[in-house]
Amino acid sequence: MKIAVLGAHGQIAMLLHPILKSNGHDVIGLIRNPDHSDEVERAGARPAICDLEAQDDISDAVGKVDAVIFAAGAGPGSGAVRKWSVDRDGAIKLIDAAKKNGISRYVMISAMKVEEPRGNEVFQVYQKAKSEADKALRESGLDWTIIRPGRLADNLPTGRITLGSDLESGEIPRADVAAVVAEVLEIPESAGHQWDLISGDTLIEAAIRQAL
Template structure:
């Protein structure tokens, strides 16, 4: 399968590239900086320079693919404005690119806390959740075959291979490495199209959890 990933140098994407390439997928990663390119090559992905925040049309950079993944984020050190331009607008630009290029499957890395009334004591984080919520809503209404994955608080701990995964789960943490494995399972299971779910660390093996929610 040919896969294009926006946010190709992000922490989750960099963990995902080797998994996908080892499974035989061809991976293209969209990145902002030329100096990030070698990291992607080492991880098995083809780097494509494309600043989704600044470019209005990213269809050429996305290219021909069977599936796209939105893994970009403004990052924890950024202000509220970039939550809109990256986390929301970048995701919408990928929706437009997918439609332009005839790509039907779209996997979104979202976040817990993006449904219902959104309120948080930290104004920037509240903006982040609202931006993610609007991106999710745009994808739901896009007509694409979407899957929205909503991890809990991300950590850099080693993978456990086990999760708690459902439309709604209690708040918790999850290693980025386990999120990458969840994404790989979603990609390989077309029955996850049309689903959205939250995921934190838990007791159920990832393969089993994804297969169960897709059944």
């Protein structure tokens, strides 16, 4: 498949490109900063420029691909304005681009418990933004899968997870999130599903098949 990854220089995305490549896919890594091109290319994706906040229509940048992955995010240092412009509106722009370009498959990296606002004001805006983006995707008519990880960690992957519709809070290495995102693309029946994701005991493919 030809796959476009939005937020391609992000930490999860950089772990995802080599997996997608080794699964035989052609990966387009959409980045906003051209200085990140070499790193993204070394990770296995073909870099292309797309700043989600600079234009309303990103369909030209996304191009004619078979699947899109939303791995972007305004990030921990950002304020409320960018939670809306990246985490919600950026994800919705990708829905619009997918529809315009005839791309049916969309995998979203969301977050656990975004319908249960907690934390400070900016974090609550982030949760609302993610929640609204996920809702827009569920209602889009596309073949969507929404992966909602718990707290992201940078330790080594275990390859073992818990996947479910309403899990207790937990943690998961970014590398395992990347592996789950890659795996759902290999399992078309995962379309139409939204799952919480934390570390666990079950191998990734088996956990997805059990959840189906």
